[in-house]
Amino acid sequence: MEFSELIKARKTIRGYKPDPVPRALIEEIIEVAKWAPSSMNTQPWRVYVVSGEPLERIREGNTRNMLSGVPPKRDFPMREAYEGVHRQRQIDIAVQLFDAMGIARDDKARRQDWVMRGFRQFDAPVSLVLTYDKYLEPAAISQFDLGAFSHAIVLAAWERGLGCVINGQGIMQSAVVHEHAGIPDDQVIMICIAMGYPDDDFVANHVKSVREDNASFVYHVN
Numbered sequence: 001m002e003f004s005e006l007i008k009a010r011k012t013i014r015g016y017k018p019d020p021v022p023r024a025l026i027e028e029i030i031e032v033a034k035w036a037p038s039s040m041n042t043q044p045w046r047v048y049v050v051s052g053e054p055l056e057r058i059r060e061g062n063t064r065n066m067l068s069g070v071p072p073k074r075d076f077p078m079r080e081a082y083e084g085v086h087r088q089r090q091i092d093i094a095v096q097l098f099d100a101m102g103i104a105r106d107d108k109a110r111r112q113d114w115v116m117r118g119f120r121q122f123d124a125p126v127s128l129v130l131t132y133d134k135y136l137e138p139a140a141i142s143q144f145d146l147g148a149f150s151h152a153i154v155l156a157a158w159e160r161g162l163g164c165v166i167n168g169q170g171i172m173q174s175a176v177v178h179e180h181a182g183i184p185d186d187q188v189i190m191i192c193i194a195m196g197y198p199d200d201d202f203v204a205n206h207v208k209s210v211r212e213d214n215a216s217f218v219y220h221v222n
């Protein structure tokens, strides 16, 4: 696939077939994605490839904590509430997804169910948990590097017929992920990427998010 075609065709996948992803294929994806650039070629990422029992325990732990009101706690500080145009775009994609799923605005139960699916990493068969060394904190540049790496992972996966969701919800209860994935305390959990074969019958998988016109965010300075 041409690069421009690939990057425009990729979309977030939130419904998966149960089929496992072969370890060799995951290795191949990482083999490609690691050619992402990083500051001073530090390659500050680590990848914990989690599936099977440990992933089930993470799903259970996340669900239990969220339902019992344990406040989310990531390994790094983050402003959780978006404002202005950012908040509007957040609402817009949620409306697109809820419309596709036929979830009404006032249907609290189904909205809650959708949110909890996110904390279960949409029941994907495998999750790649990306971390960096704690000593790098404050780690804006390393976080930037992990972002570049993440995009390369999801594109390399898409090229191979696999779908992904880069999933902040999955690591919001970071203590749960540390415990069940055996991630040591000297690692900062940045994000997880849930991956699997897309379930084409899952309607939200057909949602295509939108992008702003260049004119609204590009400034040519001559």
Ligand SMILES: Cc1cc2nc3c(=O)[nH]c(=O)nc-3n(C[C@H](O)[C@H](O)[C@H](O)COP(=O)(O)O)c2cc1C
Residues within 6 Å of the ligand: 010, 011, 012, 014, 093, 118, 165, 166, 167, 168, 169, 170, 191, 207, 208, 209
């Ligand atoms: C850092 C990051 C965290 C994300 N976390 C979640 C998440 O927790 N749940 C979810 O459903 N989607 C999550 N997404 C996916 C975004 O909602 C999605 O990328 C965005 O709406 C654009 O849609 P697209 O990926 O289909 O182009 C996340 C994406 C990124 C980059």
